[in-house]
Amino acid sequence: MSTVLTNITKSYDSEKPVLNDINAEIQTGEFFVIVGPSGCGKSTLLRMIAGLTQISDGEIRINDKVVNDLPPKDRNLTMVFQSYALFPFLNVWDNVAFGLKARKNTSQAEIEKRVNEALKMVNLESLKDRKPRELSGGQRQRVALARAVASDAKICLMDEPLSNLDAQLRIKMRQEIYALQRKLGLTLIYVTHDQVEAMTMADHIMVLHDSKVQQIGTPAEIYKYPANEFVASFFGVPPINILPAVKVSNGRINVNNDFEVNIDQQVPADNFKVGIRPNELVIEQADELHANASVKSIEFLGDEKIVYAKMSNNGLEVAVEVSSDADFKAYDTIKVSATEKVLLFNGDGVNITRNAEDVVNA
Amino acid sequence: MQSLDERTVLKRVFSYVLMAILAVIILAPFFIGIWTSFLPTMEIAKGNMFSTNVSLDNYVAAFTRTPILRYLGNTVVIAAVTMIAQLIFCSMSAYAFVFLKFRFRKTFFTLFLVTMMLPFEAEIIPNFATIKQMGLLDHFGALIIPFLTSAFGTFMLRQSFMQTPAELKEASDIEGLNHFQFYWKIVLPYNKISMITLGAYSFLGAWNQYLWPMLTTFSNNSRVIQNGLKQLKSEETFNDWGMIQASAAIIVIPTIIVLFIGQHYFKSGMNEGAVK
Numbered sequence: 001m002s003t004v005l006t007n008i009t010k011s012y013d014s015e016k017p018v019l020n021d022i023n024a025e026i027q028t029g030e031f032f033v034i035v036g037p038s039g040c041g042k043s044t045l046l047r048m049i050a051g052l053t054q055i056s057d058g059e060i061r062i063n064d065k066v067v068n069d070l071p072p073k074d075r076n077l078t079m080v081f082q083s084y085a086l087f088p089f090l091n092v093w094d095n096v097a098f099g100l101k102a103r104k105n106t107s108q109a110e111i112e113k114r115v116n117e118a119l120k121m122v123n124l125e126s127l128k129d130r131k132p133r134e135l136s137g138g139q140r141q142r143v144a145l146a147r148a149v150a151s152d153a154k155i156c157l158m159d160e161p162l163s164n165l166d167a168q169l170r171i172k173m174r175q176e177i178y179a180l181q182r183k184l185g186l187t188l189i190y191v192t193h194d195q196v197e198a199m200t201m202a203d204h205i206m207v208l209h210d211s212k213v214q215q216i217g218t219p220a221e222i223y224k225y226p227a228n229e230f231v232a233s234f235f236g237v238p239p240i241n242i243l244p245a246v247k248v249s250n251g252r253i254n255v256n257n258d259f260e261v262n263i264d265q266q267v268p269a270d271n272f273k274v275g276i277r278p279n280e281l282v283i284e285q286a287d288e289l290h291a292n293a294s295v296k297s298i299e300f301l302g303d304e305k306i307v308y309a310k311m312s313n314n315g316l317e318v319a320v321e322v323s324s325d326a327d328f329k330a331y332d333t334i335k336v337s338a339t340e341k342v343l344l345f346n347g348d349g350v351n352i353t354r355n356a357e358d359v360v361n362a
Numbered sequence: 363m364q365s366l367d368e369r370t371v372l373k374r375v376f377s378y379v380l381m382a383i384l385a386v387i388i389l390a391p392f393f394i395g396i397w398t399s400f401l402p403t404m405e406i407a408k409g410n411m412f413s414t415n416v417s418l419d420n421y422v423a424a425f426t427r428t429p430i431l432r433y434l435g436n437t438v439v440i441a442a443v444t445m446i447a448q449l450i451f452c453s454m455s456a457y458a459f460v461f462l463k464f465r466f467r468k469t470f471f472t473l474f475l476v477t478m479m480l481p482f483e484a485e486i487i488p489n490f491a492t493i494k495q496m497g498l499l500d501h502f503g504a505l506i507i508p509f510l511t512s513a514f515g516t517f518m519l520r521q522s523f524m525q526t527p528a529e530l531k532e533a534s535d536i537e538g539l540n541h542f543q544f545y546w547k548i549v550l551p552y553n554k555i556s557m558i559t560l561g562a563y564s565f566l567g568a569w570n571q572y573l574w575p576m577l578t579t580f581s582n583n584s585r586v587i588q589n590g591l592k593q594l595k596s597e598e599t600f601n602d603w604g605m606i607q608a609s610a611a612i613i614v615i616p617t618i619i620v621l622f623i624g625q626h627y628f629k630s631g632m633n634e635g636a637v638k
Contacts (some may be wrong), residue, residue, distance in 0.1 A: 047532075050532075050534050050536060051535075051536075052535060052536075071538070072535045072538070073535070073537060074538075077536070079532070079533070081529045081532070081533065083527065083529050083534040084529075085530055087531035087551075087552075089551040089552065089554065090551075099537040101534075102534075102537040102539055102547075103537065103538060
């Protein structure tokens with residue numbers, strides 16, 4: 001019982017395919033997030049699962065049934081749109097009941113029960129007679145959610161449902177969606193461009209970029225063992241620092257000609273890169289003779305500070321996380337070094353860190 | 363500071379005075395018409411516009427001495443049927459042009475537009491010949507059949523339907539609505555304002571028709587109100603101006619009603635909240 005995507009390809013006309021050879025298995029009852037930068041084809045993939053967009057090649061199976069040519073309504077799923085897609089001429093209650101009434105296989109009493117329960121679940125009971133235009137953005141979002149909740153479909157697709165909300169509301173709705181998904185045991189396929197949403201809610205994340213799947217894994221796997229440079233830099237705020245490196249001797253590499261790091265594996269002689277998370281970089285004040293970077297700017301985030309520094313060698317910029325009482329000012333000369341928890345990428349950007357798990361857990 | 367204030371005040375006074383004068387010039391004929399409809403014809407003929415001899419006699423006369431009721435009835439039927447037919451046919455063809463994919467869709471639509479560019483007067487002779495062949499002269503059919511649909515209405519509704527958010531169509535697809543359900547339950551309510559606009563437009567268009575009914579109707583059985591009004595004037599050697607004014611006032615009423623009803627719906631923001 002799962003949703004399986006096999007070799008999914010989508011191309012418009014003769015252009016380069018929008019999606020190329022996508023494979024994934026989405027388990028029933030899991031929160032599956034498709035994440036990627038805008039224009040990577042994630043919404044197209046969702047629309048193909050919904051049946052709103054034709055598949056150029058490949059196969060989609062839902063519960064062991066090929067659904068390629070099945071119209072959307074027979075796939076037994078619901079969808080929450082980025083723009084909510086509410087019916088402006090119907091009140092909240094009728095908006096939620098719309099799908100159930102349209103399908104005609106639910107009795108009137110059952111519809112009422114379901115709609116009232118769904119509205120209760122999203123705390124909209126008191127607003128059920130309002131029209132969408134009389135609701136705030138967050139409330140409209142809740143109506144769209146209630147529509148998905150009221151349906152008996154076990155698969156729910158969401159296309160960037162939170163991107164129209166302000167930051168605070170987004171965090172609140174994120175928790176509500178997560179709680180709803182757990183409570184109802186829905187299989188939720190969720191599209192977003194926001195890596196924080198992906199990390200906080202997902203059971204599994206699919207990272208899409210450049211019309212291909214970059215990696216599928218749990219949030220921890222994706223963060224700790226990114227498959228390549230793109231995935232590594234997509235997750236984490238501020239993003240990981242990627243610096244060129246060369247081998248000095250076995251077990252020791254020189255990063256950007258600025259500092260050296262001990263590593264516990266074989267590396268190519270040159271043409272590889274290291275990825276160092278901002279919290280794995282270490283900086284200290286240094287006089288000009290010993291310094292290898294200078295501070296460009298500092299962001300104060302309360303419990304920590306982010307120091308943006310410019311490496312003296314080739315002007316690369318790095319972000320370093322330091323405690324909030326560390327005393328750095330712009331234009332300070334500093335010495336940058338790193339702990340041994342670094343990621344290694346070959347010339348093509350593929351992760352070549354050996355025993356990645358040991359490195360991270362060391 | 364004070365001089366500046368004076369200047370703004372003066373400017374405002376000037377513009378209000380100008381607007382008031384223009385309003386009087388535009389509204390005067392209308393109100394003079396209404397006023398004279400309450401005066402006896404003798405007073406009007408004498409030019410005694412400020413007579414206090416006001417009564418509803420002209421209205422009573424219009425209803426009792428002329429077939430104006432019959433004309434009104436004919437026109438209401440014709441205008442209502444025209445309006446309903448145009449709403450149905452125009453919205454259905456507009457739906458096809460927007461939501462159905464078929465070959466030569468653009469070509470067909472261009473053909474529609476071409477017919478719109480041809481003025482009705484240019485089509486009068488072929489239309490008259492057709493109606494005559496069909497034996498519909500002096501018959502309601504002659505006044506209804508050529509106006510069952512309109513290219514303008516299709517065009518207007520198409521532009522409006524195209525504004526319907528694609529997400530509403532997708533949401534309906536997921537719920538399994540077929541084309542007719544989508545048309546009836548989503549597209550029509552969503553485009554209610556355009557539908558009302560077209561309804562008012564086609565009703566008033568039919569109500570105010572003059573040239574075509576003049577050519578195709580010759581008896582009181584099918585004569586419509588505008589021609590009827592003309593008839594009242596020329597039937598008698600001595601024109602009963604008071605009564606004619608009263609009739610004219612009567613036939614303006616539906617126009618005003620339609621506009622007032624319409625105004626209620628021409629509020630913006632009816633569709634707010636569908637999509638953000």
